[in-house]
Amino acid sequence: MDARKIRAAVFDIDGTLALMDKDKGTYEALPGAIAALDACRARGIIAVAYTNGTFFPPAHYYPLLADAGLVLAPGHILTPAVVAAQQLKRLGHGRVMVTGSEGTVVPLVEAGIEVVGAGPGAGEVDAVLLAWAREFGLPELDAAAQAVWAGAPVYATSVAPFFAGAGGKRLLGVSGAMAAAIRNATGVEAQVFGKPSVAGLEIIAELTGVAAAETAVIGDDPKLEIRMARRAGALAIGVTTGVSDRAAFEAFAEDERAELVVDRLDGLLDHPVFA
Ligand SMILES: [Mg+2]
Known part of the structure; x- marks a missing residue:
């Protein structure tokens, strides 16, 4: 070495x-x-x-x-949300649909990005950011897919399949699961910030x-x-x-x-x- x-x-x-x-x-x-x-x-x-x-x-x-x-x-x-916030800003994405929770929303808002929840009636967005959420379902996935079909680029905080938890337990990588769903629906691969x-x-x-x-x-x-x-x-x-x-x-x-x-x-x- x-x-x-x-x-x-x-x-x-x-x-x-x-x-x-x-x-x-x-x-x-x-x-x-x-x-x-x-x-x-x-x-x-x-x-x-x-x-x-x-x-x-x-x-x-x-x-x-x-x-x-x-x-x-x-x-x-x-x-990765801090990294995403800085990089989205540099890319000029001012209005971003986020599937994630507080952990993702707070760094984006602090960076001056307008955060739009993933759901019906979200309107036009500059980009979609897929991130960890405790609860998500069809409305969130559908809204994200609709935005991607409308031409918004899609990013993910992580697409890791799992990570290490206490007692040797694997914890599921949520944003990677969402990215797989979006890719399946739209054919578009999420760019990863994490x-x-x-x-x-x-x-x-x-x-x-x-x-x-x-x-x-x-x-x-x-x-x-x-x-x-x-x-x-x-x-x-x-x-x-x-x-x-x-x-x-x-x-x-x-x-x-x-x-x-x-x-x-x-x-x-x-x-x-x-x-
Ligand atoms: Mg680790």
Whole structure:
């Protein structure tokens, strides 16, 4: 491995820093995660948490993670909804139909985007954004399909099939299920803002002032964090505390594979790449 100077570390949340207990709505820190964030602080490495989930607006994650002992600096927790809001704005989409809930709506509204609920009578929209929602049904899917048939581009916060929950349980990826439904109906593939799109790392590089080449990405999913990191030229580090074991990380071609795989985050920053 090359000896790059790493000045920023982007941690995935679910399966990497912590696991969520969906019944209790709380997080539990994974082994070594608290120590890894402490080590970042001690060495002046900027730590960012970037989840692929959009259950909550970013503001909700700070106390949830802090209760689990994981403390991030203000502005340093990102979700695909934050990335979507910034990128939709750049694309000039001022009026956007959103299938998601508060976790998606809040960052868009904060970015000055007019958010239209997915339902009958939504009117003309510039784009459709498919995102996590606890409840959705035919009216939402139909409204999204109608907008796409009318020519609106379609985006998704994530199309991951599932992610890691407490007790080894897989949690269904809702926006991916919606994107599959829309593709089935319209033939249009949703463009993804969340991982493995590099859109999030672009926003993070602006936040940290650190280029991708000097940024490490740490995650439990080779198809999400590792793919995103390799595409952007960041250092890709896999951790086996979530959805993937070592064999799963190694089952990729060399240029798509994690450059380092660890079983827990303890001592991660003692690796020579962080020297
Ligand atoms: Mg994960």
